[in-house]
Every structure is written in C-alpha cells, then in structure tokens.
Amino acid sequence: DAGVIQSPRHEVTEMGQEVTLRCKPISGHNSLFWYRQTMMRGLELLIYFNNNVPIDDSGMPEDRFSAKMPNASFSTLKIQPSEPRDSAVYFCASSLTGGIAYEQYFGPGTRLTVT
Amino acid sequence: AQSVTQPDIHITVSEGASLELRCNYSYGATPYLFWYVQSPGQGLQLLLKYFSGDTLVQGIKGFEAEFKRSQSSFNLRKPSVHWSDAAEYFCAVGAGLTSYDKVIFGPGTSLSVIP
Numbered sequence: 001d002a003g004v005i006q007s008p009r010h011e012v013t014e015m016g017q018e019v020t021l022r023c024k025p026i027s028g029h030n031s032l033f034w035y036r037q038t039m040m041r042g043l044e045l046l047i048y049f050n051n052n053v054p055i056d057d058s059g060m061p062e063d064r065f066s067a068k069m070p071n072a073s074f075s076t077l078k079i080q081p082s083e084p085r086d087s088a089v090y091f092c093a094s095s096l097t098g099g100i101a102y103e104q105y106f107g108p109g110t111r112l113t114v115t
Numbered sequence: 116a117q118s119v120t121q122p123d124i125h126i127t128v129s130e131g132a133s134l135e136l137r138c139n140y141s142y143g144a145t146p147y148l149f150w151y152v153q154s155p156g157q158g159l160q161l162l163l164k165y166f167s168g169d170t171l172v173q174g175i176k177g178f179e180a181e182f183k184r185s186q187s188s189f190n191l192r193k194p195s196v197h198w199s200d201a202a203e204y205f206c207a208v209g210a211g212l213t214s215y216d217k218v219i220f221g222p223g224t225s226l227s228v229i230p
Contacts, residue, residue: 004158042220043205045217055215056215093158099211101147106160
C-alpha cells in the first residue's frame, strides 16, 4: 500500500495567490482529515470528511480556506487568497471509518511558504 | 470539551537511558487516549492507544503507556532509548466513538537522544 499521498511536498507562493493542496487517501478508507501544523499553534484539525461528506469544518480558519472531496480517492484544500500567516505544514490523514476508533494514517505533509 | 497538555516541550536523554514523557488530559468521562510519533519531515504514526481494560498499554517500537485516572495522566515510557527514537511525540485524547468525534492533539514533546 502506498499510504496517504500528498502533493506537492513543498509549495512556495506569493501573498494573494491561490494555493491548492492535494491528497489521495489509502484505498478503502472512508474518513479523511486535514490538519495544519505550526510552531505557535501545534497540530490543528481543519476539516474532517466521512464518506466524502464534510462532518466537522469548525477548524477551518476563515472563508479563504475551502476543502472538497469529490470522490473517495481524492481531496483538495484550497487557500484563496493566501497570506503569510498561512505558512505551515499541512497534513492529510485517512482512517478506515469515522470517529476515533480506528488509527489515522498521516501523509508526509505539504510545507507551504507564503511570502 | 476534552483537552490535553504535555508539560515538557523538549527532553534530552542519553542513548540506553530510560524515558518517560508526560501527558495530562482534561475530560469528565473516560477518555480515549493515544500517543503518536513524528519523525523529522514525516507525518504522524500511531504508537499506542487506550480505550478500556488494562491500564498498561503496549505499543510499537518498545513503547508502553499507563493510564492513571486519579492523576488524569497517560505517560509514555520506554526502558532503553535508541538514537532512532529522536522525534516529536504527541499525546492525543478523544471523547467518544461516534463518527462525529475527533481527536485533540497536545502540543508535543521534542525528544533528543545523545549518543
């Protein structure tokens, strides 16, 4: 199994530009999570999908952030327009099913730098 | 709402020495507890979890953790640390097992190992 795949691994962009992060969960997993990790705030859950449906998006910082899961094998996190304070490592994770009973498998992350 | 604290931001131990990483949680009912490890440049990996039963939980890589309800703690231990254990360690807590429940991560403890 290839594990959770994220692309790109690194993204450098200028303030005001649109950024799209991509995630392919492990095949057969029904739940997908987007996290953001910074030194100041640690690991924060941004949004959580179960069976392609957003269950909890209370962690999405503001309207500039949006996430979609058009099918079971693909999800995107978009930031538009990007700001320097969005610089962070963004992780995607998937698990077999919803809730916390099953282990979350994390991708390698996308390091985003907004200048 | 549940929360978790890790009192130690950074710990340094010598290779071969024992290790204990502290974790305290806040939650009114029985929590579901996890330890994850993050190696440099990688995503998080589950070390072990506690849902119920024996309060001493064995995990991967020789780690164990003990749930102490009276102290609201779930400390991680390893009898002999290897240089490859140098990483960031996250304690996490969950409140329920429905598909709507989520895991809350602590701020992490960075472990350095002296050869």
